[in-house]
Amino acid sequence: MFAEAAAAPQVVARQLExxxxxxxxxxxxxxxxxxxxxTCARGSSDHAATFAKYLIETRTGVPTASAAPSTTSVYEARPRLEGALCIAISQSGKSPDLLASVEAAREAGAFVIVLVNDTGSPLAALADEVVPLCAGPERSVAATKSYIASLAAITGLVADWAEDEALAGAIDDAPRLLERAWDLDWSPVVDLLRDRTSLYTIGRGVALGVAQEAALKLKETCGLHAEAFSAAEVRHGPMAIVGADFPILVFRQRDRTAQGVLALVEELASRGARVAVPGDAPGGAIALPCLESHPALQPILQIQSFYRAANALSLARGFDPDRPPHLSKVTETL
Structure with missing residues (x-):
């Protein structure tokens, strides 16, 4: 996991070719x-699809929704997708329910783009366009470099679709910034979570998919019960169990969500919660180092810093981050 996450800058550099x-x-x-x-995806790839939803909707205005693969693979429903774009994201390209969902979308008239690491996979064969993730072999069960590769590929596609020069320039600079992000000291996350059993991860907009990914990695590699929430939703019920010393990890970017997320961090800290947040932190919160960059790139850089901390936290809690219990690299959901 450590070595593969550290390789993310080189992966993104290969993509840019x-x-x-x-x-x-x-x-x-x-x-x-x-x-x-x-969007069609499972696991970490579905968290990349959450990132894609916010980026596509805010940059192009096209409504974006996640397909439930079981509606086709189990219930045998036939979607109506004439004129739609289907984006499938996968590391292996082998999960049967994902294949059934994408095949149904293609038959329904959708234009299919597949973002996949294994370009010789069955999923790639269903695509109108195959976008290689270029992550190379990924042996750790916990996906890291392939997740960052998915985010980078999505960002590049949306930048060219929307003719957004600032966004295109940001993704061109991503390899350099990912290298710097890997070297940032997020050890306060290890100190915060070493002896815990549960926590929240929070993000909003493009950072929500990164918060979801962090929660999954904390479950997989650290044995922690982590739940991800939008900063806009956490007050609707989940706030009830936030009290003194409750741990929360926040991801954020400097866009129109910034003020609301900051207000939430201040409120959580005032309740005595132990909140770790990238960048400037209000009184009582834990400030994590982060890099200034385009808002869409900031959560990508933050998850890179997080991966190094998650690997260290897993070892500190007595786990093997490369061999999570009860999991395998390819999950073949029917």
């Missing part, structure tokens, strides 16, 4: 704009 494909896809999406975007 395929700019011509990105531009071609972007031109196609502008020429024939989709009426709807449907």
């Amino acid at each position: 395929s700019r011509d494909q990105r531009r071609r896809i972007g031109e196609r999406l502008r020429r024939t704009p989709p009426t709807l975007v449907v």
Whole structure:
């Protein structure tokens, strides 16, 4: 896990060699704009799809929703997707329910883009466009570099689709910034969570998918019960169990969500919760180092810093981060 997460900058650098494909896809999406975007993914890839939802909707205005694979693989429903874009995200490209969902989307008239690490997989064979994640072999059960590769690929595609030069420039700079993010000291997260049993992870907008990914990694590698919430939703019920010393890990970016997330951090800290947050922290909160960059890139850099801390936390809690109990690398959900 440690070595693979550390390799993320090189993975993204390899991706950036395929700019011509990105531009071609972007031109196609502008020429024939989709009426709807449907994402298909499981696990960490589905958290990348959450990131994609916010980025696509805010940059292009096209409604984006996550498909429930079981509606086709189990219930045999036939979606109506004429004129839609289907984006499937996977490391292995082998899960049967994902294959059934994407095949149904293609048969229903959707234009299918597959983001996949194994370009020879059955999922890749269903695509109109295959976007290689370029992560190479990933042996750790807990996905790291392939998750960051998914976020980078999504960001690049949306940048070219929306003709957003600032976003395109940010993803071009991502390899350099990911290297710096890996070296940041997030050991306060280890100190905060070493002896805990549960926590919340929080994000909003593009950071929500990163908060979901962090919660999954804390379950997989550290044996912690971690739940992810939107900063806009945590007050609707989950706040009831937040009291003194309750641990919370926040991810954030400097966009229109910033003020609301800061207000939430201040409220949580005032209740005595132990809140760790990247960047400037209000009184009582734990400040984690972070890098200034484009708002869409900030959560990607933060999850890179988190991965190093999660690996250290797993070892500190007596776990083997490379061999989570009861899990395998490819989950073949029916």
